[in-house]
Amino acid sequence: MRSSALLKQIAPLVSRTWYRLSSVTAHSELLLHTDPVLPVIDFSSFASKNDTNDYPRDIIEKLANACEHVGFFYAIGHGISNELLQRTLSVTRQLFNLDSKIKNQYASRSFVNSPKVGNLLGGLGRGYQSVGENVTNSLRDRHxxxxxxxxxxxxxxxxxxxxKxxxxxxxxxxxxxMAIGWNPWPKEFPLFKETINEYKSEMLQAGARVMRGIALSLNLPLNHFESTFNDSFWVIRCIRYPSVYPEDMKSPEYGHGCGEHADYGWLTFVNQDLDSRNCLHVRTNDTSKATYVSADPIVVEEQIALTCNIGDILAFITKNKYRSTRHCVVNPVKPARERVSTPFFFEPNIDAKLRINDTTPECYYGEYLINKVRNNFNYDNNQTQ
Known part of the structure; x- marks a missing residue:
């Protein structure tokens, strides 16, 4: 869809005051909006799985419009306390502040071929990655x-x-x-595991709440998707994006903090530093000249909103009626501090069978996931920062 056509469709949902910002990207110029412009959806009505047939049609229609024309929205009424969201970011920052020797004991590169190294449990894709090990669009990510x-x-x-x-x-x-892996929880920092497990439990409830709303927005029964995610093979990425000087952003080897991509799963929730500005960029068009809006964090009536977006699987099962929108993360520009985020990927059960696209046969979600993970990292000749 061309940018002008898309902007006409989402005009009621986003502001259209734009300006150019060429210094925030390594390889292209961005048209960037600086205010929080994504639609805000209140999911408090979907807290219960009991189908009373008495749900607010205006919210359901607003959600359908957001998923169809934007693919991103702010979720409030998600049921997670501000305290837990902030505490999760705090322990994530403390984790990355550990000495590099400690962090590298839990490096995911150690577990590529084995779920256990020495006395440590791990698994493919699990654990710590230093700056540059994650790769997007053939460039190292700066996080x-x-x-x-x-x-x-x-x-x-x-x-x-x-x-056996x-x-x-x-x-x-x-x-x-994927099935036999364990997370290599840092023994030097037990509070991290304790907090992340609490965050995970609350996020699973929030994910189910949002999926009930999405089911109704598709004119499906409230619990239509529940059997597909009731044993969710969730993923959490704890991420630190270092702040950089503008002159250091252009690199033949490094791209953005996280290069432009669409999420390959079901539904993503982003919990990010409240002072993070102009970092998470949501693409609004499919043309060669990229146009973006900035999905800055917002607080609505003293409640921290979660930034939520549709993934490829949900887009496909709706026959692309709902958008899996491309986005990227740009590193903060000094003197701004580093950006920390803890995106939660609300995914199907590992043994759920589904179609991913029109050209491949039905497969298990775990098979789809592992093929993606195998292509995510470049452990060879790594340059850490």
């Missing part, structure tokens, strides 16, 4: 990360199918490394 995935119980069927007695079974699905 540190610590990735956490759902840990399946020892007696979970999706884990048990990969035990089934090791010769060639018909097993291709997501073994």
């Amino acid at each position: 540190e990360g610590f990735d956490l995935y759902r840990e399946l119980d020892t007696n979970h069927p999706a884990r048990l199918q990969f035990n 007695k089934n090791s010769s079974n060639k018909n097993l699905p291709d997501y073994r490394e």
Whole structure:
């Protein structure tokens, strides 16, 4: 869809005051809006899974409009306290402030081929990544990360199918490394695990709440999607984007803090520093001249809003009626401080069967996920900062 056509469609939802900002991107000029412009949706009406058939049509229609024309929105009424959201960001910042020798004990590069290294448990994609290990569009991303995935119980069927007695079974699905992995929680900082687990539990409730609203926005029963995500194989990325000088932003090797991409899963919630400005950029067009709005954090009636966006899977199952919108993260410009965020990816069950696109057959979500993760990192000749 051309930019002019899209802007006409979302005019009731976003402001149209623009200015050019060429210094924030390594490889292209951005048209950037500086105010919070995404639609704000209140999900408090969808807290219960009981279908009373008495839900606010104006909110449902606003959500449908946001998903169809923008693909991003601010979620309030999500049920998560400001204190927990802020505490999660605080422990994430404390994690990255640990000595690099400690962080690298939990480096995800150590667990590429094994769920266990020495006495440490880990798994593919899980753990710490230094600046530049995550790769988007063939360029290194300028951020540190610590990735956490759902840990399946020892007696979970999706884990048990990969035990030794089934090791010769060639018909097993291709997501073994995901199913058997454990998160390498830093033993030097137990508060991190405690807080992230609390955050995870609350985010799962928020995700279910939003998905009820999305089901109704598609004229489906309230709990239509529940059987697909009731054992969600969630993902949390704890991320620190260092602030940089403008002259250092252009690099033949490094791109943005996180290069432009669409999220490949179901639904994403972004919890970000409240002083983060002009960092998360949402693309509004599909033309060669990129046009963006800035999804800065907002507080509505003393409630921190979560920035939420549609992923590729949800876009596909709606036959692209709902948009999986491309976006990127630009590093803060000095003297601004670093940016910390803890995006939560609300995903289907690992053994949920679904179609991803029109050209490939139905597959398990775990198979789809692991193929994505295998292409996310460049551990060779890493240059840390």
